[in-house]
Amino acid sequence: xxxxxxxxxxxxxxxxxxxxxxxxxxxxxxxxxxxxxxxxxxxxxxxxxxxxxxxxxxxxxxxxxxxxxxxxxxxxxxxxxxxxxxxxxxxxxxxxxxxxxxxxxxxxxxxxxxxxxxxxxxxxxxxxxxxxxxxxxxxxxxxxxxxxxxxxxxxxxxxxxxxxxxxxxxxxxxxxxxxxxxxxxxxxxxxxxxxxxxxxxxxxxxxxxxxxxxxxxxxxxxxxxxxxxxxxxxxxxxxxxxxxxxxxxxxxxxxxxxxxxxxxxxxxxxxxxxxxxxxxxxxxxxx
Amino acid sequence: xxxxxxxxxxxxxxxxxxxxxxxxxxxxxxxxxxxxxxxxxxxxxxxxxxxxxxxxxxxxxxxxxxxxxxxxxxxxxxxxxxxxxxxxxxxxxxxxxxxxxxxxxxxxxxxxxxxxxxxxxxxxxxxxxxxxxxxxxxxxxxxxxxxxxxxxxxxxxxxxxxxxxxxxxxxxxxxxxxxxxxxxxxxxxxxxxxxxxxxxxxxxxxxxxxxxxxxxxxxxxxxxxxxxxxxxxxxxxxxxxxxxxxxxxxxxxxxxxxxxxxxxxxxxxxxxxxxxxxxxxxxxxxxxxxxxxxxxxxxxxxxxxxxxxxxxxxxxxxxxxxxxxxxxxxxxxxxxxxxx
Numbered sequence: 001x002x003x004x005x006x007x008x009x010x011x012x013x014x015x016x017x018x019x020x021x022x023x024x025x026x027x028x029x030x031x032x033x034x035x036x037x038x039x040x041x042x043x044x045x046x047x048x049x050x051x052x053x054x055x056x057x058x059x060x061x062x063x064x065x066x067x068x069x070x071x072x073x074x075x076x077x078x079x080x081x082x083x084x085x086x087x088x089x090x091x092x093x094x095x096x097x098x099x100x101x102x103x104x105x106x107x108x109x110x111x112x113x114x115x116x117x118x119x120x121x122x123x124x125x126x127x128x129x130x131x132x133x134x135x136x137x138x139x140x141x142x143x144x145x146x147x148x149x150x151x152x153x154x155x156x157x158x159x160x161x162x163x164x165x166x167x168x169x170x171x172x173x174x175x176x177x178x179x180x181x182x183x184x185x186x187x188x189x190x191x192x193x194x195x196x197x198x199x200x201x202x203x204x205x206x207x208x209x210x211x212x213x214x215x216x217x218x219x220x221x222x223x224x225x226x227x228x229x230x231x232x233x234x235x236x237x238x239x240x241x242x243x244x245x246x247x248x249x250x251x252x253x254x255x256x257x258x259x260x261x262x263x264x265x266x267x268x269x270x271x272x273x274x275x276x277x278x279x280x281x282x283x284x285x286x287x
Numbered sequence: 288x289x290x291x292x293x294x295x296x297x298x299x300x301x302x303x304x305x306x307x308x309x310x311x312x313x314x315x316x317x318x319x320x321x322x323x324x325x326x327x328x329x330x331x332x333x334x335x336x337x338x339x340x341x342x343x344x345x346x347x348x349x350x351x352x353x354x355x356x357x358x359x360x361x362x363x364x365x366x367x368x369x370x371x372x373x374x375x376x377x378x379x380x381x382x383x384x385x386x387x388x389x390x391x392x393x394x395x396x397x398x399x400x401x402x403x404x405x406x407x408x409x410x411x412x413x414x415x416x417x418x419x420x421x422x423x424x425x426x427x428x429x430x431x432x433x434x435x436x437x438x439x440x441x442x443x444x445x446x447x448x449x450x451x452x453x454x455x456x457x458x459x460x461x462x463x464x465x466x467x468x469x470x471x472x473x474x475x476x477x478x479x480x481x482x483x484x485x486x487x488x489x490x491x492x493x494x495x496x497x498x499x500x501x502x503x504x505x506x507x508x509x510x511x512x513x514x515x516x517x518x519x520x521x522x523x524x525x526x527x528x529x530x531x532x533x534x535x536x537x538x539x540x541x542x543x544x545x546x547x548x549x550x551x552x553x554x555x556x557x558x559x560x561x562x563x564x565x566x567x568x569x570x571x572x573x574x575x576x577x578x579x580x581x582x583x584x585x586x587x588x589x590x591x592x593x594x595x596x597x598x599x600x601x602x603x604x605x606x607x608x609x610x611x612x613x614x615x616x617x618x619x620x621x622x623x624x625x626x627x
Binding site: 038040084088090091093094095097098099100101102103104105106108109112113118212215218219222254256257259260263264266267270271272279284 | 311314315363365414417418419420421423424425427428429431432435436438439443557560561564597599600601602603604605606607609610613614
């Protein structure tokens with residue numbers, strides 16, 4: 001009995017650890033898509049956050065400064081995407097793809113310059129036992145984003161920008177500015193998710209450590225039907241499968257099937273096989 | 288094309304890439320003269336270097352042409368990476384399983400790539416036509432499913448005792464594509480790709496199908512009213528787009544690696560998006576753009592080895608070029624408005 005309880009505890013804690021970066025990135029996707037900007041660049045923003053956190057935490061010796069720097073790095077990429085997608089009317093997918101290349105290549109390039117070695121950084125001060133704070137903050141962020149989107153005037157404006165930006169403009173407000181702010185907040189959340197990976201769960205940055213989590217988060221946004229709680233639930237669900245991967249491998253289910261699950265789940269949801277799924281009407285449409 | 292448009296277009300992108308490259312070299316503490324010397328020596332310094340640059344050019348050209356076709360039909364295919372992989376998987380699985388004479392193998396294995404990539408692209412086309420699912424997201428998700436699907440098959444059901452790692456058994460030499468330059472990896476796949484580019488240009492400009500396809504992309508409502516079946520066009524364009532990328536995967540298997548390996552593409556399908564944009568969605572300009580990116584890909588390694596500039600700088604530059612080229616469309620339309 002004690003054994004079973006400890007196994008459950010282990011699975012629960014492993015699920016929370018694996019789900020946390022996905023939750024941050026999925027919330028980032030929710031706020032930006034609700035404002036009408038598809039964020040393919042989540043992966044790059046996580047990479048920027050993960051790398052910057054390590055690059056600052058190492059030399060300064062302060063993990064808090066590192067995390068703040070990671071958030072800022074993600075936010076800057078979010079701002080970049082926001083401005084490209086609004087002021088310059090760059091196709092959002094093209095801009096996001098570009099941001100991924102810039103961030104992933106830039107991190108690998110800067111890694112050599114900062115730490116003098118390719119592949120992985122040296123070990124840096126990390127949160128260690130205190131990483132539960134970022135796990136708790138992920139859930140708080142979900143609740144916070146829910147409150148922001150559904151119970152504040154600004155949240156209403158964000159959602160209106162994602163459905164009908166012309167109506168927002170007709171009401172005398174600036175939909176472009178709202179979109180830029182929403183995508184920047186999203187970038188900050190994705191950067192925090194990246195920082196959690198590098199200085200929360202681990203204590204270094206290595207190339208490829210984000211490993212497609214930005215894209216899994218996109219899947220979580222769709223599977224969670226573009227709502228903060230839905231996306232968080234989807235992220236936990238995907239985190240559970242990541243946690244169970246090693247256990248279920250022995251049961252004969254191919255590992256690859258488990259890894260492909262988030263993407264297949266998103267495809268199934270996209271095809272409308274799990275009920276009506278509707279993206280914000282102006283999602284991806286430049287204003 | 289006047290000087291201003293040329294400068295705002297591909298030429299400007301090349302200039303920008305060179306300036307950014309020089310900046311990256313300075314940041315890395317290397318003189319741009321040394322850096323560029325290493326880059327170009329590595330890419331164009333001799334027959335072997337040129338051959339390797341053309342190998343990279345070929346690998347980028349197929350997915351870029353596929354992306355171009357989808358783009359022209361108004362569909363955003365960011366799944367070329369997965370379509371390329373599945374095309375290669377089909378060719379590798381069939382090629383390593385059946386021994387065929389050269390001429391048969393040439394057609395059968397390229398057809399395998401065509402079918403594999405076409406199926407993978409077609410899934411996204413059907414999802415869009417039947418369920419209205421956004422093809423951007425579905426092709427992106429299918430890229431990851433492709434990787435896991437392929438690695439499951441090669442380490443599982445298709446596992447060969449001759450294989451080491453995540454790959455199929457080697458193809459018999461009779462199935463290898465003929466080599467163009469002796470002692471290099473450059474095969475006749477390059478000629479197939481260029482022929483395909485010419486064919487696509489012809490289809491776009493001289494056939495009814497090409498006209499309908501471009502109409503579906505540029506003025507979908509008008510195309511629909513003129514009797515173009517949009518659902519059918521979506522499926523067809525995504526299938527053909529994937530099929531072209533799939534042929535590219537097959538040529539990497541039959542021409543370069545001589546087996547299927549899950550690591551067969553270091554992201555050709557993503558870089559190809561930049562190639563298609565730099566080539567202005569024109570098949571012949573895409574050939575030129577692919578050569579330019581081929582120089583970067585092949586020269587990047589040499590630059591890293593002899594001038595100590597991390598090759599990842601190339602990724603950053605590709606990303607910036609994509610963003611700038613997409614932004615200049617806006618600038619170009621603004622200029623047209625003000626000068627009109």
